[in-house]
Amino acid sequence: MRKLFQGTNLIILIGVLAALLASALLIKVPLPTILLPAEKIPGLSIAGFPITNTLITTLMADLTVLILGFLAVRKIKEVPQGLQNLVEWVFEAFNGMLTDIAGKQKARQWFPMFMTILLFLLFANWWELVPGFDSIGLIEPLEVAYHESGGTVATGYEKGTFLGLPSLVKKPVALTAEQKHKVEEEVLAAEAHGEAYHGPHDEHDASGGYVLLPFFRAAATDLNLPLALAIISVVMTQIVGMRMLGLKYWRRFINPVITGIKPIDIFVGVLEFVSEIAKIVSFSFRLFGNIFAGQVLLFVMPFLVALIVPVAFFGLELFVGFMQAFVFAILTFIFFEQGTHSHAGDEHH
Amino acid sequence: MDKLGINGPFLLAQIINFIILYVLLKRFVFPPLLNMLEARKQRIAEGLAAADVARKEAETERARLMTQIEAERADAQRRIAEASAQAERVKADILADARREAEEIKARAITDAEAEKQRILGDAQKQIAELAMLATERVVRRGIDEAVQQQLIADFLAEVSLN
Amino acid sequence: MTEILAPGLAIGLGAIGPGIGVGLLVMGALQAIGRNPEAAGEIRTNMILGIVFAEAIAIYALVVALLLVFVGAPGLG
Numbered sequence: 001m002r003k004l005f006q007g008t009n010l011i012i013l014i015g016v017l018a019a020l021l022a023s024a025l026l027i028k029v030p031l032p033t034i035l036l037p038a039e040k041i042p043g044l045s046i047a048g049f050p051i052t053n054t055l056i057t058t059l060m061a062d063l064t065v066l067i068l069g070f071l072a073v074r075k076i077k078e079v080p081q082g083l084q085n086l087v088e089w090v091f092e093a094f095n096g097m098l099t100d101i102a103g104k105q106k107a108r109q110w111f112p113m114f115m116t117i118l119l120f121l122l123f124a125n126w127w128e129l130v131p132g133f134d135s136i137g138l139i140e141p142l143e144v145a146y147h148e149s150g151g152t153v154a155t156g157y158e159k160g161t162f163l164g165l166p167s168l169v170k171k172p173v174a175l176t177a178e179q180k181h182k183v184e185e186e187v188l189a190a191e192a193h194g195e196a197y198h199g200p201h202d203e204h205d206a207s208g209g210y211v212l213l214p215f216f217r218a219a220a221t222d223l224n225l226p227l228a229l230a231i232i233s234v235v236m237t238q239i240v241g242m243r244m245l246g247l248k249y250w251r252r253f254i255n256p257v258i259t260g261i262k263p264i265d266i267f268v269g270v271l272e273f274v275s276e277i278a279k280i281v282s283f284s285f286r287l288f289g290n291i292f293a294g295q296v297l298l299f300v301m302p303f304l305v306a307l308i309v310p311v312a313f314f315g316l317e318l319f320v321g322f323m324q325a326f327v328f329a330i331l332t333f334i335f336f337e338q339g340t341h342s343h344a345g346d347e348h349h
Numbered sequence: 350m351d352k353l354g355i356n357g358p359f360l361l362a363q364i365i366n367f368i369i370l371y372v373l374l375k376r377f378v379f380p381p382l383l384n385m386l387e388a389r390k391q392r393i394a395e396g397l398a399a400a401d402v403a404r405k406e407a408e409t410e411r412a413r414l415m416t417q418i419e420a421e422r423a424d425a426q427r428r429i430a431e432a433s434a435q436a437e438r439v440k441a442d443i444l445a446d447a448r449r450e451a452e453e454i455k456a457r458a459i460t461d462a463e464a465e466k467q468r469i470l471g472d473a474q475k476q477i478a479e480l481a482m483l484a485t486e487r488v489v490r491r492g493i494d495e496a497v498q499q500q501l502i503a504d505f506l507a508e509v510s511l512n
Numbered sequence: 513m514t515e516i517l518a519p520g521l522a523i524g525l526g527a528i529g530p531g532i533g534v535g536l537l538v539m540g541a542l543q544a545i546g547r548n549p550e551a552a553g554e555i556r557t558n559m560i561l562g563i564v565f566a567e568a569i570a571i572y573a574l575v576v577a578l579l580l581v582f583v584g585a586p587g588l589g
Contacts, residue, residue, distance in 0.1 A: 036352065036353055036354045036578065036582045037352070037353070037354030037356070038354060038359070049358060049362075052359065055359070055362065058363065058366055059366075062366060062369075062370050065370065065374070066370070066373060066374070066378075069374055069377070069378035070377065070378065072378070072382065073377070073378055073381045073382060076381050076382070076385055078385075078388075078389065078392075080385075084382075087382060088382060088385070088386060091382055091383070091386060092386055095383075095386070097553070100553040100554075100557075101553070101557050108383070111379065111383065112371065112374060112375040112379045113371065115374070115379065116367075116370060116371045116374050116375070119374075120367065120370055150352065152352070152582060222354055222359070223353055223354045223355050224354065224355060224356060224359040224360045224362075224363045225363050227355060227360060227363075228360050228363035228364040228366075228367060229363075229367060231360075231364065232364060232367055232368070278568065281571070281572070281575065282564070282567075282568040282571045282572075285571040285572075285574055285575050286564075286567065286568075286571050289571060289574045289578075327560070327564075330560060331560070331561075331564060334557060334560070334561060352582050352583045353578065353579070353582065353583065
């Protein structure tokens with residue numbers, strides 16, 4: 001530590017600081033449009049059903065998990081090698097943890113659900129960190145983005161080139177009230193002709209602003225994915241509880257006459273029911289909020305300092321991505337476990 | 350809802366997507382891996398148990414061999430003791446034999462010598478008697494009857510032998 | 513002005529309580545693990561559950577903030 005500011009270290013330090021300064025001054029990264037709904041990719045649809053960029057990345061995560069899974073079991077051997085070894089190590093570790101929580105039989109039974117959620121979300125979250133995500137896409141006129149987003153997006157950037165490739169440059173453009181009004185008129189006119197809106201008719205009227213429509217966007221930043229998983233998780237909790245406890249499971253919500261209906265029981269039942277619904281909200285927004293906030297963080301950091309500093313935040317997001325996948329999976333598992341506890345009243349431990 | 354991006358078809362697509370993924374993984378990926386883990390765990394447990402049994406067997410075998418070695422060592426000790434005792438006995442026998450033989454030889458030699466002495470003495474008596482007769486005859490120059498002669502010889506011999 | 517301030521206040525104030533709650537929860541759990549390391553697994557599970565319930569409050573604040581930013585509030589214009 002004494003030699004921290006001597007010799008090569010000093011040169012590296014100065015170099016890093018110079019690079020930071022230069023990147024902050026020279027490489028100007030525009031802030032991508034932060035948009036809640038996933039962007040539909042124009043011209044891409046299956047049976048008239050538009051494809052969004054988050055759907056593409058969902059499929060990428062699916063494929064990653066499936067390819068890794070099938071590669072791991074393709075040449076399954078008694079003495080594991082390479083990928084099989086890694087996958088087995090991961091499985092063994094998590095299986096042991098689940099066994100600690102719920103016992104051997106339940107762990108074995110619910111392991112596939114846990115592992116599918118974990119692996120799928122892990123890759124869905126980690127794909128976000130691959131260069132090109134949120135940064136490669138179509139450059140759309142601002143007016144189109146304004147229309148597509150239902151009026152949320154009203155600022156864009158001028159078009160330019162970076163390293164010879166067309167890109168946005170850090171010169172913000174905002175739509176004026178007149179331009180917004182004009183867009184709405186033109187959209188109405190286009191719809192009257194039964195056409196889609198493709199931007200301003202002539203360049204003189206155009207605002208000159210453009211917006212990037214990325215091809216790839218972290219799957220969990222589209223609320224549909226967290227919500228879908230949350231619904232599956234909560235519905236599966238009911239199914240699993242029903243299967244294991246039979247009709248007794250529903251005592252959780254409606255206390256039977258046997259125990260003697262007390263007002264407090266009804267209240268507890270209603271509370272349980274509300275908490276199941278709240279679970280969907282908290283499940284989905286926890287994942288969505290963390291990944292969306294991470295995405296915004298990864299937008300803002302290069303916007304402030306283009307080089308080096310964002311690396312630290314990529315590391316943070318690597319951790320957050322794993323943590324959220326793990327929390328989602330383990331919570332599903334714990335709720336399964338709690339749902340299958342008998343609610344007869346004598347079993348509390 | 351729409352502004353939050355929640356959209357029925359997309360939501361349904363995501364749900365279906367996850368179910369497909371779950372079914373595929375549950376069908377094709379998890380069972381072989383979990384079974385392999387289970388099988389390996391079992392095999393390790395079996396291997397450990399077998400190793401335990403083998404170790405115990407080896408221990409009893411070792412104990413058995415040790416007692417055997419101990420017994421053999423005692424046996425050898427006993428044999429050595431026996432052999433040395435026997436050798437001792439043989440040695441004593443041989444010595445006794447030799448001593449007895451020597452005694453015999455010595456005794457025989459003594460008797461032989463005695464006999465020779467008697468014979469020589471007998472011879473000497475006869476010769477002395479003859480010589481005495483001759484001498485006496487010469488001295489007496491007369492014949493003495495046979496009986497007196499014999500008497501005289503006997504007396505003389507007695508005298509001589511007494512000397 | 514209110515459009516910018518409202519979501520900021522919603523998530524900012526809404527995160528105070530859960531922040532303290534999560535801190536207390538983890539403190540308690542770590543102390544418990546320190547006292548009784550054998551029960552670490554069970555404590556960890558319950559800690560995660562507790563954090564989840566505390567964090568849910570922050571998530572509701574986040575939902576409100578997001579609604580305010582992207583959907584807008586009636587009456588705020």
